[in-house]
Amino acid sequence: MERKRPASGEFYRHFKGNLYQVKTLARDSETRDWCVVYQEMYSPFQCWVRELQEFMEPVDGEKYPGCSQKYRFERVEPEDLAVHDGDSVKCDAVEDEQQKEISKEVFLKAIKSGQPERYLREFMSNDQVAERGFLELLDADTFVEKRQIFMGLRNYLTPLLISNIAVALDIVLEDGNQEEQFESVLHCLEAFEHYEGGRLR
Numbered sequence: 598m599e600r601k602r603p604a605s606g607e608f609y610r611h612f613k614g615n616l617y618q619v620k621t622l623a624r625d626s627e628t629r630d631w632c633v634v635y636q637e638m639y640s641p642f643q644c645w646v647r648e649l650q651e652f653m654e655p656v657d658g659e660k661y662p663g664c665s666q667k668y669r670f671e672r673v674e675p676e677d678l679a680v681h682d683g684d685s686v687k688c689d690a691v692e693d694e695q696q697k698e699i700s701k702e703v704f705l706k707a708i709k710s711g712q713p714e715r716y717l718r719e720f721m722s723n724d725q726v727a728e729r730g731f732l733e734l735l736d737a738d739t740f741v742e743k744r745q746i747f748m749g750l751r752n753y754l755t756p757l758l759i760s761n762i763a764v765a766l767d768i769v770l771e772d773g774n775q776e777e778q779f780e781s782v783l784h785c786l787e788a789f790e791h792y793e794g795g796r797l798r
Contacts, residue, residue: 617636623646631649640728733746
């Protein structure tokens, strides 16, 4: 049975554990072959291109005999995004045990407290907080929660991460420094919050 082609916005986990988001499908101008454009969901959030056929192929069982994941990239459902760093993949990936120990509820409570470093510094690096927070922001059901997470991540955000959040939320950023771009995204989230549910609040 042929696998369903990746679609823009879908998340896929590589067999070594890292998480990626598909940005679009594109065609090679020379070969006319379809390619997948996808972005890593960890710092520095770079974009990559791989031929569709290779993206969809099975893992080489001879080269990676201990890997439980069948395909090179497997789709991750939105509700599973908080589970990261290869929690269910048993192959060459190096898992961060401390990060896994922090539940979604504890992490979000720390982020929304306004002092996340007070609760997370013993368990997660700044990059891990930013990466996990980015995923939680994307997975949040409401713009109220997205705004709260975004504000809690203020001290962990880089210009690239702010840009990636803006792209994921369809926000167009004007030129400016990091603080100006942070405020721009925050104002957009506040506007989205007011119109959430199809009515002005």
